[in-house]
Amino acid sequence: MIVTDSAVGWEAPPALVSADPELADLLGAEAVRRSETLQLLAGENVTSPAVLAALAGPLVDKYAEGYPGRRHHTGCALADAAELLAVERAERLFAAEHANVQPRSATSAMLAVYAALLRPGDVVLAMSLEHGGHLSCGSRANFSGRWFDFVGYGVGEQSGLVDLDQVRELAKVHRPKAIVAGGISYPRELDWAGFREIADEVDAYLIASAAQITGLVAAGVAASPVPYADVTVAATHKLLRGPRGGLLLTGRELADRIDRAVFPFSQGGAAMNEVAGKAVALAQAGTPEFGAYVRRAVAGARSLAGALGAAGARPLTGGTDTHLVTADVSPLGLTGLEAERRCAAAGLMLGKCAIPYDPAPAAETSGIRLGTGAVAAQGMAEEGFAELGELLVAALTGVDAASAGSRVREVARALATG
Numbered sequence: 001m002i003v004t005d006s007a008v009g010w011e012a013p014p015a016l017v018s019a020d021p022e023l024a025d026l027l028g029a030e031a032v033r034r035s036e037t038l039q040l041l042a043g044e045n046v047t048s049p050a051v052l053a054a055l056a057g058p059l060v061d062k063y064a065e066g067y068p069g070r071r072h073h074t075g076c077a078l079a080d081a082a083e084l085l086a087v088e089r090a091e092r093l094f095a096a097e098h099a100n101v102q103p104r105s106a107t108s109a110m111l112a113v114y115a116a117l118l119r120p121g122d123v124v125l126a127m128s129l130e131h132g133g134h135l136s137c138g139s140r141a142n143f144s145g146r147w148f149d150f151v152g153y154g155v156g157e158q159s160g161l162v163d164l165d166q167v168r169e170l171a172k173v174h175r176p177k178a179i180v181a182g183g184i185s186y187p188r189e190l191d192w193a194g195f196r197e198i199a200d201e202v203d204a205y206l207i208a209s210a211a212q213i214t215g216l217v218a219a220g221v222a223a224s225p226v227p228y229a230d231v232t233v234a235a236t237h238k239l240l241r242g243p244r245g246g247l248l249l250t251g252r253e254l255a256d257r258i259d260r261a262v263f264p265f266s267q268g269g270a271a272m273n274e275v276a277g278k279a280v281a282l283a284q285a286g287t288p289e290f291g292a293y294v295r296r297a298v299a300g301a302r303s304l305a306g307a308l309g310a311a312g313a314r315p316l317t318g319g320t321d322t323h324l325v326t327a328d329v330s331p332l333g334l335t336g337l338e339a340e341r342r343c344a345a346a347g348l349m350l351g352k353c354a355i356p357y358d359p360a361p362a363a364e365t366s367g368i369r370l371g372t373g374a375v376a377a378q379g380m381a382e383e384g385f386a387e388l389g390e391l392l393v394a395a396l397t398g399v400d401a402a403s404a405g406s407r408v409r410e411v412a413r414a415l416a417t418g
């Protein structure tokens with residue numbers, strides 16, 4: 001039997017059990033939890049076993065401040081070689097002139113981009129948080145909202161789509177120093193060329209916030225922002241199945257500024273084991289198997305959006321071009337919070353989500369958001385997604401919810417053990 005899920009059959013190594021039995025037990029229970037439920041949280045995935053092996057390898061101990069060939073520490077020749085592999089693979093995979101693989105997360109990658117291009121107080125035009133922009137696009141609880149002056153564009157109330165005419169109008173009125181294109185729950189492709197045109201009209205930088213869609217771009221399933229954006233912010237976890245981390249892609253012109261904004265401006269020594277894990281993930285993302293998995297994820301998301309729509313929920317934008325589905329569940333008489341609870345009780349792990357123009361309080365919301373990356377990586381295909389759609393509807397409506405729950409557990413076990 002091929003074990004495809006890193007969590008399944010996971011047993012705490014003896015060194016951990018003897019040093020910290022309490023934590024070993026906790027991790028063992030988490031492995032069981034993951035193998036008995038289906039992971040549909042939009043940003044989650046099943047990290048590839050090869051990546052996990054690299055993460056646990058000897059580079060975990062290496063201090064390597066700086067960049068290959070320009071380190072502040074001795075003994076870095078092999079760390080340099082590993083980082084160069086990651087950088088070259090990223091540049092090839094995304095056809096970018098320059099890649100920086102050191103950001104610890106997509107949020108710290110955003111911090112570095114702002115640091116490279118902006119000064120405190122500058123105006124930035126980005127997708128508003130209420131309509132799916134990330135915290136790093138102007139939340140007052142985040143450095144972005146504290147240090148920059150954010151103006152938000154939204155999506156149409158009926159269409160759910162970004163309206164470039166609105167973006168252009170706001171850009172002309174507010175003259176932003178940078179425009180950020182992209183969000184955490186937008187299920188459609190963005191018109192990168194259209195954003196570029198607007199950025200050029202007002203002489204602004206264009207930043208692609210592409211963490212959610214990095215894997216789609218790698219697989220050629222979604223159009224790449226790289227030729228259009230001054231800097232593209234990508235994530236190596238999520239659809240890419242690599243280590244939790246950020247990745248910056250840019251042209252030669254901004255390369256040096258971006259590198260200095262990561263180290264030494266906003267980070268110290270990179271986690272070289274994560275850099276090694278990124279190298280592995282970036283190699284795997286270039287394979288035909290990766291492309292097939294991403295296409296399964298998108299087809300699966302379309303199928304789930306269809307099932308939700310047929311059951312009376314309202315998939316936003318009417319469907320999806322990605323692995324993401326966002327749906328208004330209020331037509332089913334549910335809040336997002338209640339929908340999340342019902343799904344979790346049936347072993348379907350997805351998240352409540354505020355929808356654009358949401359009348360419900362933020363703690364409850366009217367929507368749910370799900371992603372198909374993890375189950376597609378575990379091999380779920382057409383028939384599996386059709387059944388998952390039925391199970392999802394049963395969990396939401398409460399009709400046959402108990403039997404749906406036991407079926408979810410069977411499906412999860414079968415998927416996890418390949």
Ligand SMILES: *Cc1c(COP(=O)(O)O)cnc(C)c1O
Pocket residue numbers: 043104105106107108134136182183184209210211212213235244245246
């Ligand atoms: C996931 C995501 C982030 C945050 O990623 P972290 O690695 O958790 O910081 C930022 N922006 C977008 C668009 C994302 O999808």
